[in-house]
Amino acid sequence: MLVIEDHTLFAESLELVLQLEGYAVERMAVPPQRVPAQALVSKALRARASIVLLDLSLGGFGDSTALIRPLAAAGAHVVVVTASTNRAQWGECLYLGARTVLSKGGPLSGILSTVRRITNGFPVLPVAEREAMIDLWREARAEHAAQHERLNLLTHREAVVLGELMFGKTVSDIARESVVSEATVRTQVKAILAKLGVSSQLAAVGLANQAGWRAPQTRLLGTA
Structure with missing residues (x-):
């Protein structure tokens, strides 16, 4: 298990809960400044984790969506954990290959439950809900493009x-x-x-x- 999270207290709490459940957990340090996404991807891949718990906003590094597709392509089950409530943004994460997106506002037991389901090979997000969020992202992306066309x-x-x-x-x-x-x-x-x-x-x-x-x-x- 790999935790990529820049909020120390949350990361430590998550790490402790997972370790108490018997999971081997590694926490990856996040650079305080922007670095090429590939540098973080390479570092994450070296951990050879089957499950990656990824914060969507990594402090000085910024938006972590660029990490999702390469990690998922390498076989990792990416679970995005975020404070964002933007469902269209959640949809983008799912489109890029995340298994699910969880709110930081929820209990840690919810994250633990998701990890258990993935470990046991169970689905973690209904197909209809997944498609609905991806559709929201597509609509938002289309509106964003239309706005830029008008601004141009x-x-x-x-x-x-x-x-x-x-x-x-x-x-x-x-x-x-x-x-x-x-x-x-x-x-x-x-x-x-x-x-x-x-x-x-x-x-x-x-x-x-x-x-x-x-x-x-x-x-x-x-x-x-």
Whole structure:
């Protein structure tokens, strides 16, 4: 059994519970900074664990989804244990090969029960529930792609203006700092809303944030 978890107290509690049940458990140290995913995968594979309990968010390393597919392909039963409640994100983990996803908010006995079922060759997640979560992920991925398509319609200047709105700037602020009229900025904002298919500046900012979009590095370049 291999535990990949950056929260020491949780990892130690999990390790103790599993050891008391007679499982041989190894806990893998997680680097405090981002390193290539392959480095962690190689380290995990050297443990030759049949079951890997993987935290979805590994501190400074970040999102651990890149570890799921190679570990599963190597024959490990990957069980993701996470504080995230995003079911679409859970669906992605299942799509990549995780056997199941468990909430850290649940009792440790739930994790232990899952480990027992895997050890004994029993299913750990109903097929219908698994497919439903994967469908949620697919829908979220499609919406994410659609958001980026709309954001890509923006001209450079419109992208700059949207970036300023995301920084909390008002139309007046943008006009003054760009040395253009408020009417010009309002026209640009109207174009942004039309292209993004939203009805307010707040909705435009929300869409950009949800898509993980970043404004151009150059800000307030006038009306070009």
